[in-house]
Amino acid sequence: MTNLYGSIHPADSVYLSTRTHGAVFNLEYSPDGSVLTVACEQTEVLLFDPISSKHIKTLSEAHEDCVNNIRFLDNRLFATCSDDTTIALWDLRKLNTKVCTLHGHTSWVKNIEYDTNTRLLVTSGFDGNVIIWDTNRCTEDGCPHKKFFHTRFLMRMRLTPDCSKMLISTSSGYLLILHDLDLTKSLEVGSYPILRARRTTSSSDLTTSSSSSAPRVSGSPCHHSDSSSPSEKHMSRASQREGVSPRNSLEVLTPEVPGERDRGNCITSLQLHPKGWATLLRCSSNTDDQEWTCVYEFQEGAPVRPVSPRCSLRLTHYIEEANVGRGYIKELCFSPDGRMISSPHGYGIRLLGFDKQCSELVDCLPKEASPLRVIRSLYSHNDVVLTTKFSPTHCQIASGCLSGRVSLYQPKF
Template sequence: MVSRQPHQSVLTVACEQTEVLLFDPISSRHIKTLTEAHEDCVNNIRFLDNRLFATCSDDTTIALWDLRKLNSKVCSLHGHASWVKNIEYDTNTRLLVTSGFDGNVITWDTNRFTEDGCPHKKFFHTRYLMRMRLTPDCSKMLISTSSGYLLILHDLDLTQSLEVGSYRMLRARRTPLSSDGGTSASRSACTPRQGNDSSKLHPHREGQGLSPRNSLEVLTPEIPGERDRGNCITSLQLHPKGWATLIRCSSNMDDQEWTCVYEFQEGAPTRPPVSPRCSLRLTHYIEEANVGRGYIKELCFSPDGRLICSPYGYGVRLLAFDERCGELVDCLPIQTSCLREIRSIYSHSDVVLTTKFSPTHCQLASGCLSGRVALYQPKF
């Protein structure tokens, strides 16, 4: 996993072993190696501000680090019972949000951290959790699962914990294929089922009645070519302007991989009417190389949202919504369309697993299974 500091003075790399690498992204100079950052594989890195960053690991912990003093951790956070895979941060509440293969999403109050950790509580739980993301404005939380579901918590309030013991995951209604073979993602009802099924799709506040915040929507995104075989959503990213979600998924047979872009129907920019109305609509897709089976490949948007960088075998592909690298809002098709390949770059000797654009410079980083990091400066 590759991560960037907001003001671009440090590039950090999470390694399969216990290490974290730090580079100067401009000169490509190796600055420092944190040789025992964790006791198991390091999975993700997230900057909280210009100096403080968090790492998470298969050792079930999260660690806070200060760039000014890297000889030791600021503190270790304990609360997960399995591998921790994702870190998000809400700048409004200063809550760190993590998710792991124990199915838990946990919030950590970084306003009150000490050497012994910081206060935390379980915010949400679901089975088969793979990845968790917050939209840029922190109004929604998206969760992908290995069973092919995509969960969306709307009107997000991270200060409340959700009682989810009575929830049941419902498979969403599917819309028919469009005339060109594309599909739409259809939403399941966000109200309790009728009859004897008392399961609810609206969470409750602790000790209170039904809450208008944190309403839960469960979807089964359609994947081209996978309508009858099921799929696992392995990688999940958000458009930098909050217009869409980007996923990487593989078939249950693990013989196909797809990159798909889904437009958020609610709050999205002006576009032609779409019927039937749904919360997500598949707008663009492309089939991937399916090299390095069993490993998760992390893709990313460019800072302006015009480009997608996708791991592709021993290299990366730059993908766009049209041949001019236009904005998504200007390239929304009436029917599902194929992503355009702008450039392919093969510079690794092993399978590429992660990619990341610089937030401030025209620069791209990729990391492969053998641990090598490559830096690029795209030119068009």
């Protein structure tokens, strides 16, 4: 694996005038790896053949404002979201028109997730809302939707691969986890009891109602504060693992970030390990002078000690980033096998491993948080890289930068 990932070199670059599409905000491959889609700053979506590096098509007016994210529902259908507050559905077989446009958010839409089991689309935006869309009943006029969750300072939202958890990051440094996720539960009957709000390295609990910087959360007419005793919280966690706790139980954490023990931070990017073992965060300090990539292992099972409930996440690996391109979010990603992380780093990307041998995370979990290993650094851009993505089917990586260039990387022996 080290030889394979260590042999990756820049392959091809595609550059179109920034007068038309501007910066590259996000990249997404189709599940079969046959199409690479590019979300652009100036209302456009670009499509490429990642094997030949040829430009297939430009959706010149995909939205009325910046395109932020792209998500494939299957090999032909994909969704895009925008600062124009809408989500659009597209079919690769007929790209001249949208399948439909979804209206429901009141501010910039930043994230799209999809539950393949229920065929429910999940979106989040800077209005603080997580909205569920029923694509089973989609028409030209849209599809039925409901507000599933709301919190202040919402940045990113992700579902674990098995859709058993929803993770939400905030600009105030909090990470929210909805356990035993049930996307079909209605707001009228759903409740979101808060299990715990705490820093991962502290044994003391932080009550959301007493912290001015904690995000206010709601998912039903009833709001639950974390006023239970440690032993009651232990019972809640233990019963959850026995499968009898309410669905959509909420845990609120302040993840440990190296160098940020006494200062606040903003969680700007959030990704999940492809096997659901860990979460990957990109964090920047509130003073904008430090930026970190951190890996947190999911800790399952009941707490070890009743008086000190164990939180769901433990920091295992980290690395400091270049901290350039301030004000822009850098999107990083796991490889399909989960052994590697591709991270924007200045005018290029870095391939990061958990050890020098590119081992699986579960085979090299440290007792204490350890630095990520730089397997390879790749530089082929003339501006700050904002996003990177692994192909799901080929040994290929794509990256996009602030000036509009898309670069591809693959092994060269």
